[in-house]
Amino acid sequence: MDKAHGKFLQEAAELMDDLEKAVLRLEQAPQDKEQVEEVFRVMHTFKGTAKMFGYDHVGEFTHHLESVFDDIRHNKQALSDEILTIALRSVDHIRGLIRQRDHVPAAHAEMLAQIKRLTVSNNTPEEAPVAPTAEVGKLYLIHFAPHVDFMRDGSNPLYLLDDLAGLGEIHLRTYTDKLPDGVLNLDETYLYWDILVYTTRDVAGIRSEFMFVEDQCELRINEASDRNLLDEASFRELLFQYTERLSCELIQVYVEKDAVKTAGAVREQRPAHQRHDSYQTIKVTYDKIDKLMNIVSELVTTQARLTLFTGSVRNQELEEITENVEKLVRQLRDEAFSISLLPISHLSVRFERLVRDTSRALSKQIRFETIGGDTELDKKIIENLADPMLHILRNSMDHGIELPEVRERKGKDPVGTIRLKAYYAGTNVILEVQDDGAGIDKQRVWQKALQLGLAHATDRLSDHEIYDFIFHPGFSTARQITDVSGRGVGMDVVKRAIVNLRGEIEIESVPDRGTTIRLKLPLSLSIIDGLLVDIAKAKYIIPLTTIDKCYAVDRDAVCPDMNDLIVLDGEQVPYVDLRTIFRCQGEKPEHVNLIVAKQDERKVAFAVDRILDEYQAVIKPLGKIYKDQDFASGATILGNGAVALVLDTNRLMEL
Template sequence: MNPFEAKYTSEALELIADMEQGLLLLETHPDDVSLVQQVFRSLHTLKGNSAMMGFKVIADFTHHLEAIYEFVRAEKIKVTAPIINITLASLDHLSVLLNSNKQLSDANKQIHESLTTDILTIITNMGNDHRSIVACEGQAVDSHERISEAPKRKAIISGIRVPVERLDTMMSLVTELITLQAKLSVLTSEHPQPDLLAAAESLEKISTRIRDNAFSMCLVPVENMVTPFHRLVRDLASELHKEIDFITEGTETELDKNIMEGLQDPLMHLLRNSIDHGIEEPAVREQNGKPRHGRIVLRAYCAGAHVYLEIQDDGKGMNKEKIRSKAIKQGLIGENDVLSDKELLQLVFVPGFSTAEQITETSGRGVGMDVVKRRIADIKGQVAIHSTENAGTTVTIQLPITLSIIDGLLVKVNGADYVIPLSAVDICQELSSVQLLNTFSNTIVIDDQVIPFINLQHELAGQASSMPGKEIVVVQYSEKKIGLLVDIIAGKFQAVLKPLGQYFNHLDIVTGATILGDGNIALVLDTNNVIEQFFNKKTGRYELTAAS
C-alpha cells in the first residue's frame, strides 16, 4: 500500500468511526440537526476522497447513502430506526471494503448489492420520479459548494498525524536515553568532578522532560475505544430483547496506546457478560420493582499512578451460593472451607469455571473470565469483582498509565538487585535489631500499626545474607499494608522495562527486567503476586538464583 492510499484508508476509517458515534447519538436524539450535519459532512468527505483516489465502488455507494441524509437535512423525512440500521450496516460494509482491496469480491458482492438496493428503495420512496432523486442528490453537491463559498478563517494547525511506528521508535530511543543517563550517574559518582556533576544533573532534568513529553504523545483518551462498545450494547441488547442504557463517564482519561490495545477484548467480554448475565429482561425487572431499562456504566478515572476502569451494571448480581456449590462440585474448594465474599467471587476467574445452566452463542462455555484476567495481567493490570444480589455487579480494572518506564525502588536481597514499583510503596524504614527481635508470627509494629511482613531473603531462595541490618518496604496490597523485608534499600530508580526471556516465563512474581547504570540486571517484582503466592503457599520457594 502506497503512502497516499495508507493515509486515505486511515482517514476514511476515522470518518466511519465518527459517523458511527454520531448515528448512535442520533438514534436517541433524532431531531438534533448538528448530528445530521456531522453524518452528512463525513459521508460527503468520504465520497470526495474516494473519488479522488479512484475508488469508484466506495464513492458510488457513499453517494447513494449521502442522498438519504440530504433529504433529512432538507426536512423532507425524519430519522427513523430503519434509516439508522441501514446506515450502520452500510458503514460496516464500507469498513470491510477499506480493509480489503477497496473493490468488490465474491464474498461481499451480494451484501453490496443488497444494501445498494435497500438504499435506493428509500430514496425512490421519497421522490416521485428519477428527476427528483437526481435533483436531491445534486443538492448535496450544491450545498457543499455553497458552504465552501462562505468566509474562510485563517487555518491554524493544531495537530499533525504521526505514524505509530515513529512513536514506537521515539519511545525506544527515550528508553535508551534513560539507561544511558543512569550509567552516566554511576560514572559521575565514581568520578565526582564539579563540571561533570553539573552536566549530569542538567542531562537528567532534560531527559526527564523528554520522557514525560514522549509519554504524553503515546497516551490516548479512553473515548477512542468506546464507540464499538456502544454498538455492541445496542445490537446485543436488541438480539436478547433487552432494554439497556449504556453510559460512559470519564472517557477523557488517557492511557498508553499499547495498554488500550490489550484492553479491547477483555472489556468486550465483560460487557457481553453484563448484557447476557447481568441485565434482566424488561418484564422481570418490572416484577422486581426496577425500571424496564437496564443500565451499564463504563467509568474511567485516575488515582495516583494508576488508571481505573469500572464496568457497572444494575442487573441481578451474582449468586454467591450458586458459585460456592459449583466450586465444591468442581473440586475447587471443600465443603467445609470458609471463604469471604471477595474470595468466592474470585473463583469466576478459575479456568473452565461457569455457572451458566446452558451454552449459548453469547456465553456459558466455561471460557472467558480466566482469559480476561490473563489478558489484563499481560498489560500489568489487576481485576476485581464486587457484586450484590438483585442490585448489580461492578468489575474494577486497575492499570498502569504506561508499560515502558516506571519509577521504582531499587533494593538488594541476597546480593541480587530487584526493583519494586514506586506506585505500590507506602513507606520505607530501617529496622533496629530490637524491632526484629520483637516480631511475632511475621508481624511487626511500625508507627503504632501492626503490619504483617514477608522476608524476601527467605522467599527469593538464595544464599543467606551476611548483612547485619534489615530494612522494610511497606506496600499496598488491596486494602491492606504488607511489609517486604529486604537487605538494602538502594534508593529511587527509573526503570526501563525489558521483557523477560523464556527462562523466567513461569515466574508470576516478576514482571520484567531493567538494566542498571553499572550494567547489572535487576528483576522488577510484582508485589501483589509475591504476597498472594506467599499467603497461598502454592509454589513454595522461588528459584531466582540465576538472576543474580
C-alpha cells in the first residue's frame, strides 16, 4: 500500500500542476467552454482519487470547488476574477493539505467557507429551487480490460466501475473467459468488461475517469447512439439474450432494423476483435532515473579502465571487443541522457503563476509567453534553474515593465510582455528572458559602479562589460526597496548559480525597447566528452564543446612577454600558459600543444604539455573544500584510478 500511496502523491502533484495550468489558461480565455470542462475534469478525477486514499477532507474541499465550476458549466453563474483567484489559492491550499495529511491548517475552514459562498446551489433558497436544464446525453460503449497485474499497485477496477455508474445510467457485461483452470492469484485480474453508459459527458470526460490507470489496461471508448437505448425494453431483452461480445455494430443494427432479427444478423457483420496497443508511454519515478544515470556513469568509468587495459595487453581480438563495448556504452549513455531530460515547460506553469500574482501586487498588467517550451534540459539543471529564473523574472516585472499609464504615455501597449524563449545551440541550450519594458539605464549603472569603486572614470568599457556590474554583490540601481527587489542580493545569486551549472549569462538592453537576459547552459551535468591533457605529469580534462582548434608549436613560441599573444592561422590569439597558472616545476617539453577555446566571439589558447586522447569524463563534485576555486568545474576518475580535474575554460578566460 505504501507503493500505491507514493504513486498517489506523484499523480496528485501532476494533477495539481495540470489544474493550475488549466485555470491560468482559462483566465486568458474565459469564454472557452472546453477549458472550463478541463478544469472540472481534473478536479473530479482528483476528488475521487483523494477519497480512495483516505484524504477525505481533501476530497470534500475539492468537491465544493468542483461544484463552483459545475455551476459555470451549466451556465448557472458566470466566471469571475474572484473565482479564478480563489481557484489558484485552492491549488496551493490542496498542496499543503496533501503534504500535511494528518494536520488541517486553521485557514482550511475559511477557504472552505469562501468556496461554499461562491456555489450557486448552496445559495439557492429551498422554496424557490432552480429547475435543472435538461441535457441530451449519448450512449457510449466502453471496453475495459485490465492487465493481469492491474491490482498489484493498489488499483481496483470496482472503484472505476463505481465512478462510471456516477456518470449516468450504466449496463455491464462481465467476461470470465480469462479465468485460469487452477488456483487463482488474488493479486491478479482476470475479468474484463463491456460497459454501456448513457451520460452527458463527452469521450474526454469519460476517459478522464481512467487517467491513473490508462497505461495499465486495454481501453476503448466509442459513441454508440444519440439516444438512451437502456430505457427501451426490447434493447434490454436483446442484451440479455446476446451471448457474444458487445459491439457498436450490434447497437447500430438494432437501431436500423427490427430488434427481433438483430442477434442473428450481427454475428456475420461483427469484425474479429483486434487488440489495441495502448503502450505508448510509461511513467518512471525520478529516483529510478537517477539510479540509472549513476549506473551508466560507473559503466563509462569501467569502460575507460577496460580501454586502458586493452592498450597495455595489445591483443587484437580484445581490442575489437573493447571497441564494440565502447560503442555500445556511448549509445547507452546517449539514450540514458535522453530519458533524464525534461522540457522547459516543466517550469513554465510556476513562472506563469509568478507573473500573474506579482504583476497584480505591483499594479501592472503583464502577459507571460513561452517559445520553445519543448526544449529539453537535464533534470538536475532544471531543478537548479528554478530559483535563478524567479529572480530574473521578478527583476523584469519590477524594474523592467512600466505601469500601464506610463506605457500608454510612451505609446506602448498598456499590457507588458515577458517572453521566455528556449532553443538549442550546438550542445548547449539557450534561455532568453525578454521584456518590452523601459530597458536598463546604462549611465546609472556606470555611475553606481564608479560610486562602489568597481570601475574608474578613465576606463573604456563595452556595453556588455558595463551591464556585468549588475551581477556584483550588493549592486542595485533601484531608487526604493520593494517587496520584490531592490536590495542588490538577487542578480549576484543568479550569476553564481548559473556558473555552478557550467553556464554563462549576459545582458542586452535597449532604452524603452526592453531587456534580454540570455543564459547559455550545457545539456547535461553528468558526463561530458573531453580531451585528456598532460601538464607537468598531472592529468586534466578540457570539455570538447568549448574547443575550437588544436595546434602543436615549439616551446619557444610560448614564452612570457608583454602581450601574451600568438599568431595562429593569420590571427592574433591571446594565450595562457597553464604551467604558469598552476605553478608547475620542471622544464617544458620541446613541443607544446595549444588548445584554442571559444566563448561567444572570444578566443583564448591554452598551452598544455601533451594531448593524450579523447575521453568520456564522468564528472564528480569537488566538495566543500574546493568550492571557491576558479579553474575547475569538477573531477573525474580515470581508468587507472587516478583523479583528473575538469577545467572550466570559461572561468579561466574570465580570469
